[in-house]
Amino acid sequence: MAAMILEAQGLARAFGGLRAVDGVDFALRAGEIHALIGPNGAGKTTFVSLLSGRQRADAGTIRFDGADITRLPAHDRVARGIAYTFQITSIYAGLDVFANLALAVQRQRGADLAADVRAAAARVGLQDHLATRAGELSYGHQRLLEVGMGLALQPRLLILDEPTQGLAAAEIAGFIALIRSLVPATTVLLIEHNMEVVMDLAQRITVLNFGKVLATGSPEEIRANPAVQAAYLGTPDA
Amino acid sequence: MKALALHIAVIAGLWLLHGLLPAYHHGNMARIMVLAVFAMGYNIAFGYTGLLSLGHALFLAAGMYAMGLGAQHFGTGALPGLILGTLAGGGIAGLVGLLALRTAGVSFMIVTLMFAQAGYLTLLYFGAVTGGDEGFPLPAAARILAGLDLTQDGPRYLVALALFSVGLMAQLALVQSRFGRVMVAMRENEDRSRMLGYNPFRVKLTALILSGLYAGAAGAAYGLLFGYVGASFATIQFSILPMLYVLLGGAGTTLGPLLGAVLMFYLIDTASTHSSAHLLVIGVALLVLVLFAPKGLLGTLRDRGIRWLP
Amino acid sequence: MGFGPFLLLATLEGTVMAAVLALSAVGLSLTFGVMRVVNVAHGEFFMLGAVLSWAVSLYAPNPVLAFALALVLVPLAVGGLAALADAAVLKRLNYDPEATIVATIGLSYILQQAALTFFGPDARPVEAPFSLRLQFPWFGYSGYKLFVVLAAAAILLAVWTFLRRSRAGLVMRATQVDRNTARAFGIDVDRVYMGTFALGAALAALGAVLIVPIQQAHYLMGHDPLLLSFIVVIIGGLGSIRGTLVAALLIGLSDGIISMFFSPTLAKIIATLAVALVLVFRPQGLFGERA
Numbered sequence: 134m135a136a137m138i139l140e141a142q143g144l145a146r147a148f149g150g151l152r153a154v155d156g157v158d159f160a161l162r163a164g165e166i167h168a169l170i171g172p173n174g175a176g177k178t179t180f181v182s183l184l185s186g187r188q189r190a191d192a193g194t195i196r197f198d199g200a201d202i203t204r205l206p207a208h209d210r211v212a213r214g215i216a217y218t219f220q221i222t223s224i225y226a227g228l229d230v231f232a233n234l235a236l237a238v239q240r241q242r243g244a245d246l247a248a249d250v251r252a253a254a255a256r257v258g259l260q261d262h263l264a265t266r267a268g269e270l271s272y273g274h275q276r277l278l279e280v281g282m283g284l285a286l287q288p289r290l291l292i293l294d295e296p297t298q299g300l301a302a303a304e305i306a307g308f309i310a311l312i313r314s315l316v317p318a319t320t321v322l323l324i325e326h327n328m329e330v331v332m333d334l335a336q337r338i339t340v341l342n343f344g345k346v347l348a349t350g351s352p353e354e355i356r357a358n359p360a361v362q363a364a365y366l367g368t369p370d371a
Numbered sequence: 372m373k374a375l376a377l378h379i380a381v382i383a384g385l386w387l388l389h390g391l392l393p394a395y396h397h398g399n400m401a402r403i404m405v406l407a408v409f410a411m412g413y414n415i416a417f418g419y420t421g422l423l424s425l426g427h428a429l430f431l432a433a434g435m436y437a438m439g440l441g442a443q444h445f446g447t448g449a450l451p452g453l454i455l456g457t458l459a460g461g462g463i464a465g466l467v468g469l470l471a472l473r474t475a476g477v478s479f480m481i482v483t484l485m486f487a488q489a490g491y492l493t494l495l496y497f498g499a500v501t502g503g504d505e506g507f508p509l510p511a512a513a514r515i516l517a518g519l520d521l522t523q524d525g526p527r528y529l530v531a532l533a534l535f536s537v538g539l540m541a542q543l544a545l546v547q548s549r550f551g552r553v554m555v556a557m558r559e560n561e562d563r564s565r566m567l568g569y570n571p572f573r574v575k576l577t578a579l580i581l582s583g584l585y586a587g588a589a590g591a592a593y594g595l596l597f598g599y600v601g602a603s604f605a606t607i608q609f610s611i612l613p614m615l616y617v618l619l620g621g622a623g624t625t626l627g628p629l630l631g632a633v634l635m636f637y638l639i640d641t642a643s644t645h646s647s648a649h650l651l652v653i654g655v656a657l658l659v660l661v662l663f664a665p666k667g668l669l670g671t672l673r674d675r676g677i678r679w680l681p
Numbered sequence: 682m683g684f685g686p687f688l689l690l691a692t693l694e695g696t697v698m699a700a701v702l703a704l705s706a707v708g709l710s711l712t713f714g715v716m717r718v719v720n721v722a723h724g725e726f727f728m729l730g731a732v733l734s735w736a737v738s739l740y741a742p743n744p745v746l747a748f749a750l751a752l753v754l755v756p757l758a759v760g761g762l763a764a765l766a767d768a769a770v771l772k773r774l775n776y777d778p779e780a781t782i783v784a785t786i787g788l789s790y791i792l793q794q795a796a797l798t799f800f801g802p803d804a805r806p807v808e809a810p811f812s813l814r815l816q817f818p819w820f821g822y823s824g825y826k827l828f829v830v831l832a833a834a835a836i837l838l839a840v841w842t843f844l845r846r847s848r849a850g851l852v853m854r855a856t857q858v859d860r861n862t863a864r865a866f867g868i869d870v871d872r873v874y875m876g877t878f879a880l881g882a883a884l885a886a887l888g889a890v891l892i893v894p895i896q897q898a899h900y901l902m903g904h905d906p907l908l909l910s911f912i913v914v915i916i917g918g919l920g921s922i923r924g925t926l927v928a929a930l931l932i933g934l935s936d937g938i939i940s941m942f943f944s945p946t947l948a949k950i951i952a953t954l955a956v957a958l959v960l961v962f963r964p965q966g967l968f969g970e971r972a
Contacts, residue, residue, distance in 0.1 A: 185566070213566035219566070225559045236556050237567050239549050246549075286567065423779050470961050477719055477778045478960050481911065485957040488908065492950045611786060618783070650794035657787030661780050662773055 138163040138290060138320050144183055144193035153179040155344035156193070161290065162315025168335035169324045172364065176344040178220060179325045181292050184322075186210040198289070212240075216288035218297045220324070222275045224282070226268030230259055233241040233267050233278055239287035250285075257281035258307065273304050280308070290320045297327050309334055332356075340364070372626075374681045378543055381626065382536045389528050399640070401528045403632050405533040405593050406616070410628030411542050412460075413613035418622035419546060420578040423476075425585050425610050426467065426483030429490040432605035434460040434587030436494070436501065439600030442513035449516035453591045460587015461580045463490075468579040472572055487610055494602035506601020514595055521523025529595050534592050535629075538585060543625050545581070546681055553577050555623070586613075587637030615653065618660045623667030625681045630668060686819035687941070695937020697826045697895070700833035701888040703929035705906050706913035707840060708884030710925040713914060715857045715877045718776055721785040722766070723885055724907025725792035729759050730886030731898035732796050733807040748810035751890045756883035763882030767875045776874070789903070796900035809894035829891045836887060837926070844922070853877060885910075908949070909936070912956045918966025928966075 139161040146154045153176045161167055169177050179334075182188040184195060186207030195203045202210055202234045225233050231250055238249045257277040261272060267278060276299060293312075297305050305327070312321055312334060325331045331338065331352070336346055338355045340347040340366045348355060355361055385404070392400060409431055416422040437459030438452035439605075447455065471482040494501045501507075511522055519526035545551050553574055556564040561571050594600045612635075613628075620631025635656065643649040666670060673680040708722045734751040741747030765787055772897065793809045813824030844850035856863040856873045864870050880932070889898075896902070917928030930953060939948035959966065 170615050187562075187566070206570070208565050208568050208570045211566060216567050219563070223560060223563045224564075225556060225563065228555065232555075234471065234554060235549075236552060237562070239552070240568050425782075470957065473961050474964065477782065478964060479916065480779070480782055481719070482957045483962050485911075485953045485960075489950050489953040489957070492946050492953065496944070496946045496950060535819075614783070647797065648794060650790045650797065653793060654787045654790030654792075657790070658770060658784055661783045661787065662770065665780070 137161065138198055139220050140196045141184065141186070141269045144180070144195065146179055146188060146327050147181055147191055153343050154183060154190075157341070157344070157346055158337065159349075160348065161320055161322060162337070165336045166316055166321045166323065168331045168332050168338045169322060169341065170326075170328075170331060170338060171341035171347070175341040178294060179339065179344075180219070181294060181322065181324060185215055185292055187217070192193065192367055211286065212287075214289035215292065216283040216286045216290070217292045218279050218283040218294060218296060220298070222272075224267045224275060224278050227236075227266065229264055229266050230254065230270070230278060231263040233282060234259075234263075234285055237282040240286055253285040255279055256284055257311070264347065273300050276300055276306075277304070280311075284315070287345050288319060290322065292322045294324045295326060296323065297325065297330055305330065319321055373679055374543065375549075378539060378625070381629070382532070382539065385532055385535070389525075389532065394524065397524060397528060399636065401524075401531040401596060402593075403636050404531040404613070405589050405596060405627075405638070406612070407629040407632040407681020408535055408538045409586055409589035410613040410616040410620075410632050411538050411625075412582040412589065414617045414622065414624075414628045415542065415545070415554075415585065416579055416582035416613065418617055418624070418627065419551065419558065420554040422472075422575060422579060422635065423480055423614075424483040424579075425607070425614075426430045426471075426485075426487030426611055427582070428607065429467065429483075429487040429610035430460040430464050430583040430586035431590040431593075431609055432490065432494065432602070433463040433583075434590030435600050435604055436590075437587070438509070438591035439509060439594050440500070440507055443507065447468075447513070449514060449521065449595050452513065452595065453516075456594075457584050460590060461584035464583020464586070465576065465580045468576045472575050472579065473611065484607070484610070485584060487605065487607070491602060491605040491607075494605055498602075501602055502600070504602050505605065508601055509594055509598045509600060513596075514598060516595065518627060521596055522598065531592065538588070539625065539629070543681060546625060550574075550577070558623075605641075610651070611657075615656060615660075618665075618667055619656065619668030621671070621673070624662040624667070624669035624673065627667055627669045633638050634668075641651045683819075688938070689817070690820060690822075691938045691941040692934065693822060693826070693937075694941065695934035697829055697933075698931020699930045700830040700938055701892045702906070702909055702913055702933050703837060703916075703926055703941035704833050704888035705885045706910040706917070706925050706929050707837065707922060708881035708919070709910045710914045710922060711853075711879040711884070712878055714921070715853055716771075716776060716874050717778060718771060718781045718878070719778065719785070720878070720881065721782055721907065721958070722792060723785075723789040723881070723910060724761050724903030724905075725789045725796075726763060726882040726903075727885040727889045727906040728796060728898075728900060728903035729762070729792060730755050730806070730889030731807075731893040731896075731902060732800050732900065733886070735807050735898040736800065738807050743807040745810045747808075748890075748894075752887070755890050756886045759886035760879035764875045764879040771878070772820070772871065772874070791888060793900055793903070796953045800898075800900065800949040802898040802900065804897040806897045807893045821931045823895075825894060829895070832891055833888070836884075840884070849876070863888070908953070912952045915956050916959055916966055921966065924966050 137160045141157060141159040144154055144157045157180060171177055183190045186205060190203060194201060197213060197215060233251045234250045235246060236255055237247060243249045253261060254263055257280055259274060259278060259281060262274065270278065280296055299307060300308060309330060315321060335352060338352055339349045340355060340361050347364055348358045348361050388400060413427050416424055428444050434456035438456035441447035441452050441455050467483065467486050471479055474482055514521040516530055519530060521527050521530060553569055557571055557574050565571055616628055616631035616635055619635055620627030638652050639649045642652040666674060669680060708886055709720060712718050712720050737751040737754060738747040741750055770784050774784060793951060809825040811825060815822045815824050844953055852868055853873055856870055860870050870956045913928045913932050914925055917924030935950045
């Protein structure tokens with residue numbers, strides 16, 4: 134069995150009466166691409182927010198690389214190597230692409246900032262847009278910049294929240310190749326609605342429903358799981 | 372490079388003015404340069420980091436009183452007084468920041484306003500020591516800096532210029548540094564910055580302390596150059612002035628504070644020599660800026676094509 | 682005079698202060714609650730109320746008529762001016778919280794200038810409508826001051842009834858809860874905002890009309906009411922009318938008592954620090970519910 138890079142136990146978070154995440158046990162193997170799927174409102178974004186530290190867990194523990202990070206604020210988790218890209222694109226719209234990427238790149242204290250930024254831009258195909266104001270990029274390019282900033286942190290775990298939303302077909306193909314090139318150096322956790330992307334990329338899949346884990350397994354196992362089919366893909370006899 | 376050359380040219384221009392200006396304007400410019408240092412401090416907090424403070428008068432007064440009380444009671448010289456004042460401004464800013472930065476936006480504005488008001492009232496309460504609103508004149512002996520007699524017009528201008536130049540170049544270096552980029556990042560998108568691993572509280576606190584150092588230095592210098600220390604410098608007016616300068620010149624531009632200070636100073640000066648309408652000038656300027664030119668002069672210029680303006 | 686009578690006097694003074702403060706603070710609280718606007722010019726509306734009442738007294742034949750006229754005309758005038766400011770400035774800023782603060786700072790300078798230019802720099806006394814004096818065993822006390830307390834209470838009761846019972850009050854409360862939903866239900870949010878801003882300013886002006894026979898009118902007098910109203914509104918919980926009233930009483934009384942036994946400056950230092958700390962550690966106010 135491969136080493137676990139991240140383990141969550143009994144993770145819970147409620148908003149008022151709604152149990153958005155309700156006692157989730159979850160583990161990520163180092164170097165895998167793991168997809169998190171489930172119907173709208175299943176608690177996926179809340180769950181990764183707990184992992185990344187954007188929200189505090191009401192109960193449960195999170196261990197990353199052997200250390201308990203349950204109480205760490207988000208920025209300390211990022212410093213330990215957990216990067217998060219936002220579902221709703223969150224970039225510095227008023228700054229140019231160079232500054233956007235530099236803010237991520239300069240966390241690494243490299244010697245040549247300009248060269249490192251150019252390399253980071255080239256990874257997501259934005260090398261010709263360095264002087265463009267980020268808010269003026271096309272939507273697809275903004276999504277790529279968002280991912281590029283996450284990558285430039287050189288994370289050990291990259292959490293992507295709906296990265297392909299709004300991308301054109303050609304951009305999705307490039308994106309899939311990019312993510313595949315990251316492993317096994319980086320572990321990837323991916324929330325994704327596009328099933329083709331999920332089945333193509335993911336080595337393992339976890340299905341959330343009503344804040345609980347419905348199933349975990351390989352794409353084939355998930356596809357064959359009747360409970361998943363009932364809850365998510367539609368009723369089996371439909 | 373272009374930016375560096377521009378800044379050096381501005382300083383050289385101010386140095387040339389030293390020989391050219393008639394006495395009245397010569398005195399005004401010395402005052403304006405010190406006020407511009409104060410405004411640069413405000414710019415670091417508000418313009419670059421997005422911290423809209425209504426309490427900077429407290430940091431100005433902290434610098435002024437640290438210098439003045441030192442000179443009055445312990446006979447500290449001008450240079451130690453200047454250093455003391457700078458540190459006092461930064462220190463008080465740090466203390467206020469530790470509490471106020473737990474809030475944001477409107478709450479931050481009100482908390483800083485209240486702390487500054489409490490500081491002003493405290494100066495009044497201890498009027499026996501501070502002189503209250505009347506203040507106290509600084510002994511001439513305390514106003515000798517490195518052999519220069521600051522009661523004289525010439526040395527006064529040059530010392531103001533020296534302080535301004537140091538402040539301006541330090542500000543340029545700061546905003547072009549990696550930390551400067553992070554300050555702007557906090558202003559633009561705090562949530563994203565946190566998810567790049569930056570601690571928002573620490574970044575903002577650092578920026579506020581830097582801002583307080585400027586304000587403290589300006590307060591101490593103002594007292595030294597013009598020979599007077601008083602609680603009136605802790606009133607809300609002196610929190611609004613740097614905001615006005617920065618809004619007019621352009622928030623988040625290195626030269627905006629100077630430009631705003633010069634224009635606003637002469638606008639108020641003209642208005643009050645011809646009438647008593649300086650309140651109107653301040654009021655109308657604030658309204659016009661916030662309604663029609665929220666980016667100020669240099670900010671608008673930067674948007675309209677001079678992209679390299681720092 | 683012994684400690685007991687002294688305390689009684691301080692309590693009376695504090696109650697008068699609390700009454701006027703409550704009027705002004707409820708006005709500020711309404712504008713914040715409904716519009717999410719922090720109105721820094723609120724103290725200037727108070728000042729205008731005082732200065733205008735003095736102006737009315739110049740033209741009225743006797744103090745009683747002057748007072749009655751001021752009570753009606755001054756809030757209308759100040760409310761109208763506020764409505765104008767709302768349309769000309771705040772609405773254009775889309776009620777952006779930070780921009781409106783800067784704008785209302787600008788507005789306060791302009792109003793000060795207007796008062797200075799039209800009414801001069803001197804403090805102007807206004808005669809009270811009646812000069813009844815109540816004789817306690819230890820000291821005499823102005824009957825007018827007690828009238829102020831009663832009048833303020835009556836006005837506040839009227840405001841409360843207006844908010845709770847009238848259709849306009851219902852519309853205001855609906856807008857406070859959610860301006861977008863209110864708009865979807867056909868409420869003219871722009872008009873509600875204008876009305877709220879005017880009402881808030883009129884309440885400050887009313888407080889000033891009541892207080893001006895006790896305290897003279899001056900173009901810089903708006904500073905303290907603004908600060909104290911802020912303190913009351915924040916300690917009471919932003920946007921909560923009930924909390925505001927309780928806090929006005931608390932601040933008014935403690936200010937009266939601390940001012941009398943120690944010093945007014947110390948009272949204000951304590952109050953301003955309290956506000957800062959409440960905002961930092963208990964942003965919903967001392968009496969508000971946690972959101």
